[in-house]
Amino acid sequence: MSATAFIFARGGSKGVKNKNIYPVAGKPLIAHGIASALASQSVARVVVSTDDAQIAAVARAHGADVLERPSALADDSTPELLAWRHAIASFPQLFSGPAVQPFISLPATSPLRAAQDVDAAIAKFRSHPCDILFGVSPAHRNPYLNMVTIDAQGLLQIAIPGSSAVRRQEVPAMYDVTTCVYVGNASYIQSCTRLMQGRVGHIVIPPERALDIDSHYDIHLAQLLLTQPYPPCAKRSS
Structure with a gap:
């Protein structure tokens, strides 16, 4: 099955200005996420949910569709879960009926995520019953x-x-929850009060692909790892 993956990227980031379109290894940060999704065998379409016109333009330029997010769902204090629910409600044809799809969120802040991580997460969600699946990395x-x-x-x-x-x-x-990939049941996401309250599955993401961009230091690390992969002979799909 070819799935639709969502990337949630609001404007107004504080730690790094315009973080989601900040240049990393030669292209905007969000472009790495779009590329890893489209390179996977499981995803046929990427939808970027954003309130920002610049992010929307960059997303379209790199092959994604755009869902306009209401400004009320893009505030600093707004839980991203509400943006997820808005996306689910905006595409009812994907999440109901006999051909129901899993909900897939691929955060823009994980530029080292590989296509194989996306495929592995979707495959495990489909084969191991759970309400939602997180990527985790050894702490x-x-x-x-x-x-x-x-x-x-x-x-x-x-x-x-x-x-x-x-x-x-x-x-x-012990494991850290990464921001690499989330795959879940849309009805669970629409009804839960917090993501960890149900049956939570996982896939393990290796540390060299688990970086979450939150600061200029993180961008520096991402730049190094994207231009000089670890291990040196490693090749990745993104």
Whole structure:
């Protein structure tokens, strides 16, 4: 089945001005997301939801359709879940009837995502029943071992106290939720109060493809990884 993937990209970013169209490795940030979606075997169409005319123009120039997002759904304090629901309501033909599709969100801030990550997420969602699926990546720190809090006396305390473990192998594996890919059931997204309340599946994204752009430092890292992939011989679809 050829699916429709959505990219949600509002204007007015604060950390990096015009972040979604900021040039990264020779093209606007959002163009990397559009390219990885269209390069996948599962996605035939990309729709960019935005309130910004510049983002819309860039999206169209790189092969995406555009859904105009109401300004009320593009405020700093607006949960993106509401923008997801607006997209679902705008395309009822995709999310109802015998040919119902999964809802797919591919954040614009993940320029290192590969087409294979998109395909893997959609395939696993279809084969392993869950309400929604997240991309996750192995965490660099563990709250049982080397993540700490600072107490009232200014002293360090292990984030999850009581563990006597001294090696990573002795504690549960921990993962970071990435912004690479989300695949979900549209009816669940329309009715849930928070995404983690239902049955949440996952795929593991390798760290070298899990970067989320939130600062100029992140853009610097993305630039390096896109122009000098890790490992050096690696090739990616984007």
